[in-house]
Amino acid sequence: MSQPVSKRLLSLDVFRGATVAAMILVNNPGTWEHIYAPLEHSKWHGCTPTDLIFPFFLFIVGVSIVFAMESKKADPANHGKMILTAFRRMVILIVISLGTHLLFHPGLATMRIPGVLQRIAVVFFICTVLYIKTSQRTRDWVFALSLIGYYIIMCFVPVPGHGPANLEPETNMGAWLDRLVFTENHLWSQARTWDPEGLLGTLPAIGTGLFGIRVGSWLKQKGTEDSVKVTWMLTYGVAAVVLALVWDMFFPINKSLWTSSFVLYTGGLATIALAISYWLIDVNGRTRFTGFFIPFGVNAITAYVLSMYIPHYLGKLNLYQLWFEPYLSPLNASLAMAIFWVLLIWVIMWVLYKRKIIIKV
Template identity: 65%
Template sequence: MPVATKTRLLSLDVFRGATVAAMILVNNPGDWGHIYEPLEHSAWNGCTPTDLIFPFFLFIVGVSVVYAMESKAEVKTNHSKMLWSALRRMVILIAISLITQLLFHPGFAHLRFPGVLQRIGVVYFIGTVLFIKTSQRTRDVLFAVLLTGYYIVMVWIPVPDTGKPSLDPETNMGAWVDRVVFSTNHLWSESKTWDPEGLLGTLPAIATCLFGIRVGSWLKRKDRDDAVKVSWLFTYGIVAIIVGLVWGLFFPINKALWTSSFVLYTGGWATVTLALCYWVIDVHGHKNIATFFVPLGVNAITAYVLSSYIPHYITNKPYFGGKSLYKVLFEPYFQLYVGSALSGLLLVFIIWGLMYILYRRKIVIKV
């Protein structure tokens, strides 16, 4: 469908596009046995650059909700239509994930129910409901309740399986809830006992979206000039990083658990990054740096979905003399870690090329 005529926040498209590019890169190394440390997730506690990617995307979802819906949300007669649209989008995202799994690995017996697109869909829908139906003050209170409530549940309430609180992978409250609700047959294939996109962890993930909604609402204010907006955002972001680090001493920063400290720490970095992009691109007009990332940002979900299909059906298949593209182009000519990273980078450029064609034709594929 044609690109909407309303003004887009170019820095947000750049930020979203860069996040999607990073997501494609880290999810598709040429050799999973040879990955540079910054391109891997933390083994458990801690935060690598790769751990920032998913929370950045959910933060961007929150900012995008404000820019896409604020004017419509002011008219109450639009609310029903907006909510049904958000519900439809959530269902489609969940369906895309489940259908993709079934195409790659036919059969329902071990179909993974939680997942990245599932979490994006659920968080988007709940974030939309909260943005349309509640005030910013109410959302701020809910943000605090989600983070403190999740901390209490995870750190102080005994897990039924063990009779004591735990933050370890298989014995924490979130893992227990996932096993009860989904059973071990429908969790992350690497463990079958817990899931990094589990049910309980979606609650603080909603807080990440609320973080983005607050930042988006501040950016759209017309009673403050750009210098004040950016100064406030940098301050807000830095304070969140510091509070996240301090809270991390008691409730460790952990992506798989999506801990409250992780929400604040990553939300702070997302705020600082968006503020920098906004100041450089939208305020000072350095739009030339946006050329590469905007096509990925405009069709972000399409790019992400293709990053699953293209490797499965093309680049990872032994079509090239019985070898994959990585083994033909990179393994013989580069040091293993370099070749593995370059293979992922090649996929980024392949998908960028496809998104660029859509962008030039003014096509935005919306779910």
């Protein structure tokens, strides 16, 4: 389904577009054996620039919910239809993800059930319901309780069959729950004993979406000067980062576990980034550098899905071995291949953008 491009918050599109471009870049190197360190995920605890991409996207989902739904939710008569639409979108995203996995790795017996699109879909739906049906004060309480509750579960509740609570990859509470619910055959193929997008980690991931809703609500405030909005966003962002670094001392920042400190750290950085983008682009009109990112930003899910299919099929033509590997160092050849995929997908997104088409699920 497509619709014309309407007036949008330009800084949000740029921020989303930059996040999607970065996601395509890190997901499609020429070879996984040669990757620059910042373009890799942290081995376990810690946070690399690559670890910021997924939480930034979920944060943006929260902000976008506010801008897309604020006017409609004012009328309670619209609530049922809005929730049904959100549920339909959740189901479509999950079907796209599972269908892609089956296409690339045939066989229901070993199909991975959790995944990136699945987490995006579930967080989007739950945050949509919370935004439509609860007040901001209630959402703040849900945000706080989700982070504190997750911390208590992960750090204090004994893990059945493994003893005391722990944060190790295979023996933490989240890994145990995923094996119980999904079984090992349906978890991340590189581990099978745990999954970075597991069931329990969805709880704090919802917190990331609520973080975005809170910031989006600030941006949508009427009668508040832009300088005040940006100042509060920067203050909130810095405070979240500081609190995260304190929490990190006893509940480490960890993307695979999506720890509560990780939510605050990445949410704080995302808030700072969006505040700066909003001030430069929407308030002061600095748009010269935005052109590359907007086509990605207005068709984000389409770009992400294409980034799964295009490298998979065109990669069979051995473009990496023909065009890059013989002429560059291993690290630079691998990076050049990733940049090539970003540019190729951008061309498609640019055509859609120029034709004023936004593809929505």
